[in-house]
Amino acid sequence: MRRCIQGVRKFLILLCFALPIAASAEVFGTVNFNFDSDQLDAQGQRQIREIADRLKAVNSYKPTIVVGFTDAVGSTGYNQDLGLRRANTVARALVAEGIPVDEIGNISSRGKSDLLIAVATANRRNRRVTVGLAEILAACRSYRDIQxxxxxxxxxxxxxxxxxxxxxxxxxxxxxxxxxxxxxxxxxxxxxxxxxxxxxxxxxxxxxxxxxxxxxxxxxxxxxxxxx
Missing domain, CATH: 1.20.1270 (Substrate Binding Domain Of Dnak; Chain:A; Domain 2)
Incomplete structure (x- = not known):
């Protein structure tokens, strides 16, 4: 069990530093977070289960795209890191819910650069992670890049x-x-x-x-x- 968890952790870390290939995704669900937190609350856990059920029902070959966001409070650098930590939390939770590790195609963060609600104050709807299926490729260095x-x-x-x-x-x-x-x-x-x-x-x-x-x-x- 410990070896499995370590393998998942190593996989997620490698994805965070990889250049993203996917450009857009069909959003399957959103997970919201408390202020300055990367941990799932009760609502977030319910959202994870709902998203996992949808992904299993679709049974698509397309990779799962996980993107983290924050509200407008705080520095750009801090929020970029916070968004990535939230995305990793969601990716780990999806794996725990039975989504295979190799179906996670890309984990990234947009920090506070893409607010859902255009306000400078703390807003829970902005503190989110979206989960979707990749639709197109923005660039393709080689056909071997395609998963x-x-x-x-x-x-x-x-x-x-x-x-x-x-x-x-x-x-x-x-x-x-x-x-x-x-x-x-x-x-x-x-x-x-x-x-x-x-x-x-x-x-x-x-x-x-x-x-x-x-x-x-x-x-x-x-x-x-x-x-x-």
């Missing part, structure tokens, strides 16, 4: 692959019609190819996971190229 395992293969993944294939194909047609042949055009072609291969493979194919990762990575690069 998809064989257990992710299923209807949800297939739907996302087909969605990215459709969007990449439409984007490429639009760029062809416009006569533009820049980075976005090249990324549209790569995303169309990778997502097409991933979507076309059977669920039991040993290459399904690899090409799914390639699809997600190429599509993320396409979105960046289009914005630029």
């Amino acid at each position: 998809i395992s064989e257990t992710a293969i299923g209807d949800e993944l297939q739907t996302d692959l087909l969605d990215r294939l459709s969007k990449a194909s439409a984007q490429r047609v639009q760029l062809v019609n416009s006569g533009l042949n820049g980075p976005a055009f090249q990324m549209a072609g790569a995303a169309k190819e990778d997502c097409g291969k991933a979507a076309g493979l059977n669920f039991n194919s040993v290459r399904k996971v690899e090409y799914s990762k390639r699809c997600f990575c190429s599509f993320a690069r396409l979105e960046v190229a289009v914005r630029n």
Whole structure:
């Protein structure tokens, strides 16, 4: 038991110092905290159980994103650390409720930089941690960065692959019609190819996971190229 707890603690510490990959998340729930506290009260414990139940019911391949926030009282540096401590508290509590450690994709803090209620005084609604599922990747250095395992293969993944294939194909047609042949055009072609291969493979194919990762990575690069 002690070895398991130490392993979880080491995992959480490593995540805190890792560069975040996920850019946005579908929020599944919020946990609130008392003033200047990173400990769960009775309400927070109930919120944790509710969020854990939702995550288990969804059974998604997408990583869980945990983000800590504070109210406006105190320095920026102190609140950044406090937000991270709160996020770690929630992540540990979710693991204790049965959410696998490897499903926690990113733990981060925004401190007091993103107030829910725009007031300079202490406000419990601002003292929160949000828990959600990652939706898109902001950047992709390599397809190996994408956290998809064989257990992710299923209807949800297939739907996302087909969605990215459709969007990449439409984007490429639009760029062809416009006569533009820049980075976005090249990324549209790569995303169309990778997502097409991933979507076309059977669920039991040993290459399904690899090409799914390639699809997600190429599509993320396409979105960046289009914005630029």
